[in-house]
Amino acid sequence: MYQRGKTWWCDFATPGGKRVRQSLGTRDRTQAQELYDKLKSERWRVDELGEQPAYTWDEACIRYLREKEGKKSLSDDVTKIKYFTGFFRGRELRSIKRDEVMNAVSKLAHQRGVTAGHNRETGKPVSDATRNRYIAFASTLFRLAANEWEWIPKAPVFKKRKEASRRIRWLKKSEAARLLAELAPHLRPIVQFALATGFRHSNIIGLEWSQVNLVKKMAWIHPDQAKAGEAIGMPLNAPAMEVLISQVGKHPRWVFTYRGEKIKQKAATGFKNALKRAGIENFRFHDLRHTWASWLVQSGVPLHVIQELGGWHSFEMVKRYAHLAPEHLREHVEMIDSQIDSGTNLSQVSLTGTEQQERKKALLGARP
Structure with missing residues (x-):
């Protein structure tokens, strides 16, 4: 054993000839000696008895x-x-x-x-x-x-907690208009682009002109930039094209800038203040992505298409938006129509024939 500064270290060779040099993590000589003896004993058992090392x-x-x-x-x-x-x-x-x-x-x-x-x-x-x-x-x-690694014989099994379902937070068109009106000039195009493409904040502020083709109206995110690790190709709609055209000439490399330089972080304060002025509560920048997906769902875009456009790895992530457009379930619900006579009033189904006749007479007698 020896000291380096005030901390004790050890340096010894195992029976198998392997050198062990490490800090003992203490300034107390007695504690260091105990740990040193323990380490040597463990290494001996590993080499001589074939025991598994005790990794920490x-x-x-x-x-x-x-x-x-x-x-x-x-x-x-x-x-x-x-x-x-x-x-x-x-x-x-x-x-x-x-x-x-x-x-x-x-x-x-x-x-x-x-x-x-x-x-x-x-x-x-x-x-x-x-x-x-x-x-x-x-x-x-x-x-x-x-x-x-084969460091331990068996991994413990952990049971996760049941998570409460959370409401998807998205903006109505009127709320989005109010927010855009309150944003600073350098933030407005970023939010507009997020609403038009569903891109994440990091992908937007890191977007380069090399990732955009204005002629073909396309933009893409490289695999190493995407959360799911897969490239995302985004056909650009009119609002997205309008934003990009407004940014042309501001910087040779970066699409979105602030005072002529690449935006390096979220303008959290500016975004938060704009939300407050617009009267919008409980909303984050990432919820702009939820808004984009929600608007598409409500416009009738199939969920599997939204999954591909948004670069979601799991379809389960996209199913969160299904309740916003239940029209695809209508044909199944309306199948019950064939089981009900067109002249049958469901409110009278539980009444006997005599009771229905009495109700009909009462209704006719009440007419002027």
């Missing part, structure tokens, strides 16, 4: 991040790793039980700043959807450790 939670997270470094949502995974590490730092991966993970998930709360491993006093409980995302991450990590 930390090692699993490091390997996960290394293997998933190209993942688009890796920053979200980092947030989850930071949270769980507050509970499992230094723990052997095989010693972590399902109930411990679920207990950590149950303590999730909305927090300011970086998510910590313990609940804060002012934290509000998060939604079941958020909890399920943390459960899904833990499930993925343990499955990798068991099935691909």
Whole structure:
């Protein structure tokens, strides 16, 4: 053992000749000695007795991040790793039980700043959807450790919470007009383009002229830019073309700019203030995509077409909009017409023949 700064490190060779050099993570010599002896003992059992190495939670997270470094949502995974590490730092991966993970998930709360491993006093409980995302991450990590890395004998099975169905938030045409009237000049074309194409915010502010063909009236999103990892080709309608033409000449590369430069982030304050002035509540920029899909559904566009245009990987995602246009169910409902005589009043079906005759006489007698 030796010190580097004030922290103790170890450097030794295993019976198999492999060199182990790592930090012992403590400034206390007694604790360092205990960990050093434990590490040497474990390495001996692995080499001489063929036991499986005792990998830690930390090692699993490091390997996960290394293997998933190209993942688009890796920053979200980092947030989850930071949270769980507050509970499992230094723990052997095989010693972590399902109930411990679920207990950590149950303590999730909305927090300011970086998510910590313990609940804060002012934290509000998060939604079941958020909890399920943390459960899904833990499930993925343990499955990798068991099935691909062979670090643990078996992955625990996690059961997700049942999520409440959420109402799809979309704008009526009159609301959209009010919003557009309140937006700043550099935000208005972005929102107009979102309503016309259903593109996500990141795809809009990152749109380059090389992705647009004004002659063929087409725009496309490359696979590495799409959330589902597949290219999206979008035929441009008249409103989208009008927006693009208004942007021509403002920048040689980027379609949407602010003060001559590429827009780097959401203008959250400007968008929020415009919503407030327009009298629109409970609305996010991403809901413009919901609005686009909702308008198409209400115009009679089939769901499978909307799925392809919007680049949704799963049809289940598009079915959220089906209730907005139930006309496709009408022919099935009207099949009952053939079972009902044209002269039959459904309100009289439960009446006997005599009762129906008496009601008819009463109605005729009441006429002037």
